[in-house]
Amino acid sequence: MNTQPEKRRERLMSMFTRVLGRGIHISRSTRAGKTSAPLLKNSANISDKSRSAPHSAGASRALAEASRFLDSLPKSSAVSIPRQRTLDRYLAIIEEQGIHKIESNEATEFNPTEETWQLISHAAERAQMIYSDMPHSPHNTILSPSGYSKKTVISDDQLPNGDHAITVTVCGSVGFHDWLVNFNGAPEQTMQMDHDQSLEPPRGYHRGFLAVAKGMQENVVRAISEKLDGIADTGRAVDLLFTGHSAGGAIAKLFYAMSSSSSSLFSSVIPRFRHVHCIVFGAPPVATFPISHWQPQSPPFQSGVFLNIVNEGDPTPLSQQEYVHLLLRCFVSTKEPKEPSNETLQVPEPVLRLSGTCIVLRDVSEDIQQKKWRAVEVVPGVLERKLFGDPTMHHVGNYVDRIKAARQAS
Structure with missing residues (x-):
């Protein structure tokens, strides 16, 4: 039988994870701090237990730590408050913090070329489309999800300006296996990034995402090569674009990092491209050092763009263990909005760092009844210190709509 503290922890964690769109909860063994038993309850069938074990263990450690963190919080938190009121109060507490939004003096206007807007x-559109059933077409190679590999579409596209691009679009989280990967976030080194080996300390990568990217790269490279072979006789210059939303964007960033390394399978196809781009939306951080677009030395990377696009308020692009703990502290707070408090929240030092040029989509209107979306560039170190906590800002449709509005206003 569950004790009252156990019931309290379970209800709070269940509500919090549902608010964040994760719809999962912790099993008894996890709440007790054990990691040997299954820890996420879900109707999905795990067909390959040997492959799921590493991700399960990593996710178990993360969730057990979250449970222990809950135990350290005040025990007077009211769990009987209706869910909508809890969400409203949680967002109000975050919005009271001065660090919940980008200040005007922390951003510069993003003024890309029309060609870059077309690429964005x-x-x-590709990042949104992949969540739906993609139409079968000679232009699309669809790699279906299997185990921990994600649905990925390699498409042969012509852009409005006439440029030709092969687009690699990775789907975000849609099921149980995906969430195991997302929670398995401890940094891990890899020999497949040979440009990292001179760094001190060595760069580490999100363990779950790295394992998925490694497992997928052979099929992705094969599909890219086949696309290139199919258009080789046209004589057209071709660009390569990696993209995705949420966890799909995380994998896209790792593909981009791999493709600049001579130790990865991507090295066989990269010389055939004019430009190599990476544009991601609401993607969590994946490396302990920034994967910067200027680090790869080959011309395709130097002339390409690497954009990390973030909706102001979306917590996922900043999400990692200590950051989630801070959001959880706000979620279980008994403080009412506008109630005086001596506590000033500070975002902890991130372990995983933001990569690429950070573009924030934000409302600059002073009229709350009218939205004016603008795209601004923010220094990664500034963005990492913001407390974003509104899960509704993470939806891919919000990204598509804001990009359209920001482009029209530019």
């Missing part, structure tokens, strides 16, 4: 719009 194309990437956003």
Whole structure:
């Protein structure tokens, strides 16, 4: 039988994870701090237990730590408050913090070329489309999800300006296996990034996402090569674009990092491209050092763009263990909005760092009844210190709509 503290922890964690769109909860063994038993309850069938074990163990450690963190919080938190009121109060507490939004003096206007806007719009449309059933077409190679590999579409596209691009679009989280991967976030080193080996300390990568990217790269590279072979006789210059939303964007960033390394399978196809781009939306951080677009030395990377696009308020692009703990502290707080408090919240030092040029989509209107979306560039170190906690800002449709509005206003 569950004790009252256990019931309290379970209800709070269940409500919090549902608010964040994760719809999962912790099993008894996890709440007790054990990691040997299954820890996420879900109707999905795990067909390959040997492959799920590493991700399950990593997720178990993360969730057990979250449970222990709950135990450290005040025990007077009211769990009987209706869910909507809990969400409203949680968001109000975050919005009271001065660090919940970008200040005008922390951003510069993003003024890309029309060609770059076209590329961003194309990437956003692809990132949204992959969540639906993709039409069968000679232009699309669809890699179906299997085990921990994600649905990925390699498409042969012509952009409005006539440029030709092969687009690699990775789907975000849609099921049980995906969430195991997402929670398995401890940094891990890899020999497949040979440009990292001179760094001190060595760069680490999100363990779950790295394992998925490694497992997928052979099929992705094969599909890219086949697309290139199919258009080789046209004589057209071709660009490569990696894109995705949420966890799909995380994998896209790792593909981009791999493709700049001579130790990865991507090295066989990269010389055939004019430009290599990476544009992601609401993607969590994946590396302990920034994967910067200027680090790869080959011309395709130097002339490409690497954009990390974030909706102001979306917590996922900043999400990692200590950050989630801070959001959880706000969620279980008994403080009412506008109630005086001596506590000033500070975002902890991130372990995984933001990568690429950070573009924030934000409302600059002073009229709450009218939205004016603008795209601004923010230094990664500034963005990492913001407390974003509104899960509704993470939806891919919000990204597509804001990009359209920001482009029209530019």
